[in-house]
Amino acid sequence: MVQSAPTTRTTSQVNLLTHLVQFSRGLGAAGIPIDTANVIDLCRCFSYVDISCKRDFYAAARANLVSSHDDFPRFDHVFEAFWQKTVDEAVNRVNSEDGDDEDSVRKIAKQRERVPNDLDEDLTSSEQQSSHIEYSPDEVLARRDLGSLNAEELKQARRLMAKLLAVIANRKSRRRTPAHSGRVLDVRRMLRRTALDGQDLCKLLYRCRRVRKTKLILLCDVSGSMERYSRFLIQFICALRHELPDVEVAVFSTRLTVLTPQLARHGTEETLRRFSERVPDWAGGTDIGQCISAFNRHFAPQMLSSRTIVVVLSDGWDRGDANQMRSAIQDLRRNTQKLIWLNPLLGNENYQPLCRGIKTALPHLDHFLPAHNLESLGKLVELLQEIWR
């Protein structure tokens, strides 16, 4: 291992630089964002660090090129692939299009841009299955529920949802901004004005807390029982993205998939088209507990803060372990500002929150609200406006 570095030293400096650039490209291919300025900084390091010592070179390269703990394993893969073998061989491996399938670098790169084709089959098969998995009988739902809206009604629904989200999302910030009235004096401005025209402090100026968009996380159930609401779901996400730039969207049924990167890259419409391609278990069964605990484990540290509102959109039909779900929901609640559960089934008069999933979650929710038709959405807006005034 240690022998590899002297090889680079005996080659000319230009060669070292080429290898370095190729190495950083390899990292790029593996999905680690590379900044040229940092590659240059790495070169500057060579004056201070003995690069014939692999350990130190590794430390310097990692500190300069990687800026997230999550990328460490990927970096290690590429680093080993590139520097452990002879340098040239490694370059070929990274560059080659038809290399060994087991090549870790290419495997990672492949994982990052999943090929949609083979998922199409999954999708069609799960679509066929969905009729069997469907839990919710039709009669449970009111006629004009959100599962069966026409285009005009969808538009209307979207407007309502935008309004709803505005209520959820606008929270007062800790930062203050100049205002006409308020409780805190803006001494800085007042003094400036005094110094400017030499008058006494005759006019009181204020600062007030400004409105800041709350961070919102949407966890959507896309299991079989929720399939009929998929159009509603799509509208909901559209409205959400429009209203709030800072929103994370994840969908779940038996597994959890975070869609935010897709949304950022392709925009809402395009992503929704790819939705079904990317989510492997679209319209399958449901395991809410496992999905939420997966969320807690892998995404919560980055996504959740005390100012985050989590909205779960699900009918609560759950086939997973109730204990796991309870502790997952508890964990989730602890780390958020508000936990809201929107349930499309709740609109029905005969509906009782009896199914196990809902029963488990109910004690830990801030709000358990219906989201089955336009009227209920409108009521929801009013309610939240009242509560959060």
Add this chain to the structure above:
Amino acid sequence: MFTSIENLEEQFCQQGYIADRLLLTSIYLSITLGKPIFLEGEPGVGKTEVAKVLAAILDTELIRLQCYEGLDAYTALYEWNYPRQMLELRMEEARGTDKATIGKDIFREEFLLKRPLLRAIQTQGDQPPVLLIDEIDRSDHEFEAFLLEILSDFQITIPEIGTIHPEHPPIVVLTSNRTREIHDALKRRCLYHWIDYPTLEKEISIVESRVPGIEQQLSEQICRFMQTIRSQDFFKRPGVAETIDWAHALLALGVTELTEDTVNATLGCILKYKDDLEKLQYEDLSRLIAENSNTES
């Protein structure tokens, strides 16, 4: 400042900070390249301590900026001393000074309240100060963007006074508990290092260097126990800071060996959530201790 990584390592050891080679290389490069170092890791693994130790080694001032949500430029950079300005205004008026002159006079450096970032840039002396920007993940996006500007050219412009350049650019240490992701732009301007929980051997040497007078057997038992706890699924896993606290506590109680009762009595040192304490059931505890002593024998 430091001649080599080995030199740095030696000085860190003298201060009782046991660091691994990766971390030392990053710190060494951060100082020689003049690039801020961004330390991320679980709470209690010694991120803040790096800055403190650096300041102690270099015998220089440690300027600390604790981040919180809503932290703004006035609290981080500078603020005018309004009451003093008002008094000055009144006095000048009484003296009959020209009004236009008064307006200029009250915006001089003596009326400036210097906050951490300005102090870090204005510090005089042979050695650069160490600027610790602690728990950056608690601040908000606005502050991150503001920091970006300061960290990229280390100069501050105050409209009434002019641009202030540092004599020595400060050594900047940023820490984050990763409760949220910091923006890439800020991270890219820094050397990044993730401080992990230490290995058993490393933790034992940390405890022995931090808690003088502890029996070797006890410190080994403590560290083994902590390693086991960390491998389990707790809401908040205890860090090295907790290990050291616990070792101090046990030493103060005159304990020489871990038993069920002593562990139970002092569990509050390492687990700080009710759920976590409940999870660690009594029977589990005895099993854990038994396992630890088995591995020893």
